[in-house]
Amino acid sequence: MSVDQVKKELAEQYRVMMGLAAWKHFETNILNRIEEQAVKDEDMVPLDDLSVSKIAECRGRRKAIDKIKNDLDYIVNGLK
Numbered sequence: 001m002s003v004d005q006v007k008k009e010l011a012e013q014y015r016v017m018m019g020l021a022a023w024k025h026f027e028t029n030i031l032n033r034i035e036e037q038a039v040k041d042e043d044m045v046p047l048d049d050l051s052v053s054k055i056a057e058c059r060g061r062r063k064a065i066d067k068i069k070n071d072l073d074y075i076v077n078g079l080k
Helices: 003-019 021-044 052-078
Strands: none
Touching (some): 003 021, 003 052, 021 052
């Protein structure tokens, strides 16, 4: 089996996984909630407590979720 075939099969398996109720639950109740909370946390930091480390922590969580979503999008849509 060629590398391209393996990648296409992997992409199809991810598509199937992402159609399952368990994935939709994970995405909605975990990934999206973490991302929303990070945005809220960043927006709610009082100005007198504003620090680079607090902002970096919130941005780091958001960037991690974005990376997961981008990687999944590439696997599912970029490897057709």
